[in-house]
Amino acid sequence: MDKGFLIDMDGVIYSGNDLIPGADTFIAELQKKGIPFLFMTNNSQRSPIDVVNKLSPMGIKVTEENVYTSAMATAWFLSFTHPNGTAYVLGEGGLISSLHNNGYSLVTQDPDYVVIGEGRNFTLEMANKAVDMVLGGAKLIATNLDPSPKKIGWSNLGIKAIVKMIEEATGKRAFSVGKPSPVMMRAARKKLGLMTDQTIVIGDTMDTDILGSIQMGYKTIMTLSGVSKRADLGDYAFAPDMIIDSLKGFDLDKALEKLSE
Numbered sequence: 001m002d003k004g005f006l007i008d009m010d011g012v013i014y015s016g017n018d019l020i021p022g023a024d025t026f027i028a029e030l031q032k033k034g035i036p037f038l039f040m041t042n043n044s045q046r047s048p049i050d051v052v053n054k055l056s057p058m059g060i061k062v063t064e065e066n067v068y069t070s071a072m073a074t075a076w077f078l079s080f081t082h083p084n085g086t087a088y089v090l091g092e093g094g095l096i097s098s099l100h101n102n103g104y105s106l107v108t109q110d111p112d113y114v115v116i117g118e119g120r121n122f123t124l125e126m127a128n129k130a131v132d133m134v135l136g137g138a139k140l141i142a143t144n145l146d147p148s149p150k151k152i153g154w155s156n157l158g159i160k161a162i163v164k165m166i167e168e169a170t171g172k173r174a175f176s177v178g179k180p181s182p183v184m185m186r187a188a189r190k191k192l193g194l195m196t197d198q199t200i201v202i203g204d205t206m207d208t209d210i211l212g213s214i215q216m217g218y219k220t221i222m223t224l225s226g227v228s229k230r231a232d233l234g235d236y237a238f239a240p241d242m243i244i245d246s247l248k249g250f251d252l253d254k255a256l257e258k259l260s261e
Helices: 023-033 048-058 070-081 093-101 124-135 159-170 182-192 206-216 230-235 252-259
Strands: 004-007 037-041 067-069 086-090 113-116 139-142 199-203 219-223 242-244
Touching (some): 023 252, 070 182, 113 159, 124 159
Parallel strands (some): 037 067, 113 139
């Protein structure tokens, strides 16, 4: 095995519910050539099977083994740090199932951890309860710190906004497991069975995908089909190894040759 890919999803493979042109062809080429890959997403709301079912109508046929989420990384981290613990969760399906699968019990009082993930069913009462639990000694964990998109009509706050609210109310700082945290970046690589110098990350966001990868020593490809744009690059003291407009027409063999130099 020479190289393998950790691939972000929103902004790389799709935008909302729409396939980004060329993404399906790229994944099919990886599969044809037997190159290992893993979709690495900060979205903690979806379970791996949810991701599989989202991709299928877009013409991308994968299995749950091709998916690694921040919920999975968070659950693994907690089970490693404090096996068979308890958690109060502000989050939904993917996070809840991942915690259960890693031996965690969900409770409504005296938890070891308060865990925050994506969701649309948060209430002020739930947030108040979380605040009391953190003040009572529970540790505060975020599946990621993705910001809100700051667009009119967006119906779901970024986790960062929820976390900041609870941090302000408690005076405690959350530990974030998702990208760019080395916890998730390393766990995803190990799940795929790669060494550091074999790992290539494709992402659309300088602050998460590219930053986290550079800190881990991975090779990086940034696509301009998502969040970060070419004009943004000058704002950073680091840079991706390769920049592409999108996966449409992506020359896999040429990229592998260049990134192996």
